[in-house]
Amino acid sequence: MADNIINVSKVWKEYGDAVVLERLNLGVKEGEFCTIVGASGCGKTTFLRMLLGEEIPSRGNILLEDSSLPEEPTHDRGIVFQRYSVFPHLTVLQNVILGLEFAQSKFTGFLFGKAKRIAVNEAKEMIAAVGLSDARNKLPSALSGGMQQRLAIAQSLIKKPKILLLDEPFGALDPGIRADMHELILSLWNQTGTTVFMVTHDLKEGFSLGTRLLVFDKVRHDPQSPDRYGASITYDIPLGMTDEKILNKIKSTTVTDQREEL
Amino acid sequence: MKRLVNIQPGKGWRSIMGLLPFILVLITYLFASNARLAVNPNDKLLPSFGSFGEAIERIAIKEDRRTGKVLLWSDTKASLQRLGMGIGISALIGLLFGILNGLIPVIRANLSPFISVLSMIPPLAILPILFIVFGLGELSKVVLIVFGIAPFVMRELQQRVQEIPKEQLIKAQTLDASTWQIMIRIILPQILPRLIDALRLSLGAAWLFLIAAEAIAATDGLGYRIFLVRRYLAMDVILPYVAWITFLAFLMDYGLRALSRFAFPWFEKETSGS
Numbered sequence: 001m002a003d004n005i006i007n008v009s010k011v012w013k014e015y016g017d018a019v020v021l022e023r024l025n026l027g028v029k030e031g032e033f034c035t036i037v038g039a040s041g042c043g044k045t046t047f048l049r050m051l052l053g054e055e056i057p058s059r060g061n062i063l064l065e066d067s068s069l070p071e072e073p074t075h076d077r078g079i080v081f082q083r084y085s086v087f088p089h090l091t092v093l094q095n096v097i098l099g100l101e102f103a104q105s106k107f108t109g110f111l112f113g114k115a116k117r118i119a120v121n122e123a124k125e126m127i128a129a130v131g132l133s134d135a136r137n138k139l140p141s142a143l144s145g146g147m148q149q150r151l152a153i154a155q156s157l158i159k160k161p162k163i164l165l166l167d168e169p170f171g172a173l174d175p176g177i178r179a180d181m182h183e184l185i186l187s188l189w190n191q192t193g194t195t196v197f198m199v200t201h202d203l204k205e206g207f208s209l210g211t212r213l214l215v216f217d218k219v220r221h222d223p224q225s226p227d228r229y230g231a232s233i234t235y236d237i238p239l240g241m242t243d244e245k246i247l248n249k250i251k252s253t254t255v256t257d258q259r260e261e262l
Numbered sequence: 263m264k265r266l267v268n269i270q271p272g273k274g275w276r277s278i279m280g281l282l283p284f285i286l287v288l289i290t291y292l293f294a295s296n297a298r299l300a301v302n303p304n305d306k307l308l309p310s311f312g313s314f315g316e317a318i319e320r321i322a323i324k325e326d327r328r329t330g331k332v333l334l335w336s337d338t339k340a341s342l343q344r345l346g347m348g349i350g351i352s353a354l355i356g357l358l359f360g361i362l363n364g365l366i367p368v369i370r371a372n373l374s375p376f377i378s379v380l381s382m383i384p385p386l387a388i389l390p391i392l393f394i395v396f397g398l399g400e401l402s403k404v405v406l407i408v409f410g411i412a413p414f415v416m417r418e419l420q421q422r423v424q425e426i427p428k429e430q431l432i433k434a435q436t437l438d439a440s441t442w443q444i445m446i447r448i449i450l451p452q453i454l455p456r457l458i459d460a461l462r463l464s465l466g467a468a469w470l471f472l473i474a475a476e477a478i479a480a481t482d483g484l485g486y487r488i489f490l491v492r493r494y495l496a497m498d499v500i501l502p503y504v505a506w507i508t509f510l511a512f513l514m515d516y517g518l519r520a521l522s523r524f525a526f527p528w529f530e531k532e533t534s535g536s
Contacts, residue, residue, distance in 0.1 A: 054432055073435035084427035087434075088532045089451045098447070099437035106440065109447040141531040152433075159437055 004063075005030040005162060005195050006051070011060035012230065013046055019230035020046050024060070026214070026233065030162075033189055033196045035206040035239075038216030042231040044199045047216065048165055051197060052077055064162070075103070078156030082168045085152035086140045092151055093136045096123040099159045123158060129191075130154040130184060146177040150184065157192060164189075166198040170205070182209055213237045309498040317498035333487065334506070341484040342510070344400060345472050348407025349461060352468075355408070356415025357457055361449055363416065364423025366441070374420070381413030385471060393479060403475040410471040411464040415457070422456040423449055455529035458522040462515055469511055 008026040012019070020043040028034060038044045049055040050062060053073045062069045064076060073079070086095050100119040101111050111119050127133055130150040140148055149169055156164060166185075170178045186209065189196055200206050206213050215235035222228040271279060295308035309317075322334040329336075359377065362369045389406055396402035426449065434444050476485030484507055491499045523530055 052432065052436075073432050075436060075438040077436060079433060079436050081429045081433070084429035085433050087430060087448060087452075089526070089528045098434075101447075102434075102438045102440075102443050106443070109439075109443045139528045139531065141528060155433070156436065161436070 003030070004028060005065055007063040007066075009060055009063075011050070011057045011062060013043065013050065013055065014058045014230070018227035021216075021232065022230035023232055026236075028195060028197075028212075030195055031193050032212055033186075033210035034198070034212045034214055035210040036197060036199045036214045036216060037201070037203050037206040038231065040201065042216045042218065044216045044231075045167060048167055048197060048199050051163065052079055052165055075099075075159045076162045078159060078161035078164045080149065080152045080156055080164070080166045080169045082171050086148055086155065088140050091137050091139055092127060092132055092143070093120070093123055095140070095151055096126055096154050096158055099155060103159075126154045126158045129157075129188065144177075146173050146181060149173070149181060153185065153188065157188065157194075160192070161194060163195045163197065166196065168199055168201060171201065178205070185209070207239065211239055213239055306495040306497055309501075313498045314502060317496070318502050321499060321502070334503075337482055337484045337487050338506070338510070340480075340482040341472060341476065344403045344475075344483070345407065345468055347404045348472070349411070349465075349468055351404065351408050352412040352415050352464070353457060353461060355412045356419050356460065357450075357453070359416045360419025360457075361423055361445060361453060363420040365445060365449055370420070377413055377416055377420075381417060383409075385410040386474060389475065389478065398479040403472065403480070406475045407468050407471045411467050414464055414467070415460045418460040418463070419453055419457060422453055422460075426452060455522050455526040458518050462518050465511060465514055465518075469507065473507075 004027040006028040011024040013021040036044045056071055097119050105111050132150055170181045214233050216231045217234040218231045220229040298305045298308050326333050363374055392402040392405050434448050473485030476483040477489040480486040488500045488503045
């Protein structure tokens with residue numbers, strides 16, 4: 001228990017009568033890279049939102065380093081969404097500096113003079129780390145989808161979050177670019193040692209990235225009332241020990257689930 | 263033969279076709295005016311272009327004998343002052359309440375229904391109240407314009423603030439932003455170009471309320487003048503005034519658009535891209 005960075009115990013999430021998640025238990029150690037997969041509507045994004053503090057568990061609790069999770073987003077947890085993660089009115093550099101400016105300049109939200117120079121240098125390093133140095137002064141609208149996601153990652157990592165949450169970050173990208181992004185996220189994870197949770201609907205991606213795979217699925221079904229039971233973690237597999245057989249097995253179960261939902 | 267929806271006029275054609283209605287109206291006027299003047303040379307309803315020239319010389323170049331001012335310019339100055347103050351104050355109020363209402367649920371719960379009801383009151387219906395409370399001076403005219411367009415600007419900006427993707431607000435919070443910082447660094451810069459859009463949309467209404475207020479109680483102003491000379495059927499003054507007002511309105515709209523393009527280049531790309 002004690003060396004876990006995240007402890008989820010007996011968490012339920014309900015919206016009115018609809019149960020989304022039930023009896024969720026999970027312990028994650030610092031530095032783990034968890035990928036979360038599951039059929040659509042199985043609550044994997046809801047789970048990520050609870051880690052983020054955007055949603056609050058209906059029952060049970062989530063501990064971050066042995067203290068309960070703040071009930072709103074904070075700088076402990078960085079986030080990259082599939083879209084809209086970067087600010088369209090700021091250049092790449094301004095987008096990355098923003099996190100430093102918020103922390104250091106409570107009233108104006110802008111830094112000046114020496115503090116600004118230090119922040120700019122730090123931001124430039126971060127931008128170089130995600131490979132956007134050439135685009136430093138461009139607006140997000142001038143960047144491709146992959147570059148925007150690189151920017152969103154740099155923007156989060158400059159706050160040195162304890163946990164980095166990725167919500168289908170590469171879902172809208174071309175396969176080739178997606179492979180580049182996988183390489184990037186793995187190398188950044190190696191350098192920073194931060195704990196990563198990544199939601200994806202691409203099972204292959206879930207298998208190839210990370211150290212641990214979590215599959216969300218419904219254990220119990222009521223065909224008359226699909227919302228009666230929520231999803232839970234059905235597979236919790238340390239990666240590197242997986243093979244095709246397990247992949248196919250998970251594939252077959254999630255596919256049947258989707259058919260039943262239809 | 264292509265479908266009509268697929269036929270694109272060329273560049274030259276487009277400008278000719280755009281000018282055509284103006285030319286047609288002008289020609290029609292000339293014929294009608296000539297026909298009437300041929301029957302009665304003193305007809306005042308459709309003056310000739312010659313009498314327009316004389317009228318313009320009288321109101322825009324020569325000083326008025328009674329006041330010693332050039333009427334068109336003093337009227338324009340008075341009207342633009344009222345309009346500018348009305349629009350400026352509306353912009354400030356709209357920005358303040360639009361952002362607060364759009365961003366902060368507690369304030370929205372408090373104010374949003376009130377502003378919705380406020381915006382339903384026909385502004386001209388309370389013009390008598392404004393005259394009683396604020397007198398017949400400048401203040402009541404400015405207040406009428408503010409009352410006429412500020413609720414629209416407030417509601418419009420509230421909508422625009424609520425349209426900013428929630429992802430951005432959450433992202434800002436994970437970067438340690440306080441409510442105040444979100445307001446001034448995320449919301450305000452993104453809402454300013456939308457404020458300009460809202461003002462452009464409300465220019466027409468602002469002119470309407472200005473001219474209405476001037477028509478009822480004023481001693482100068484563009485609206486005052488056209489309603490004054492109406493008594494003498496002075497179409498030779500009214501029509502140039504209307505053309506001048508239209509031109510001013512067009513200039514303001516054009517200026518606001520140019521300002522938006524110049525000051526918020528990211529906004530043009532953002533809105534044209536998606």
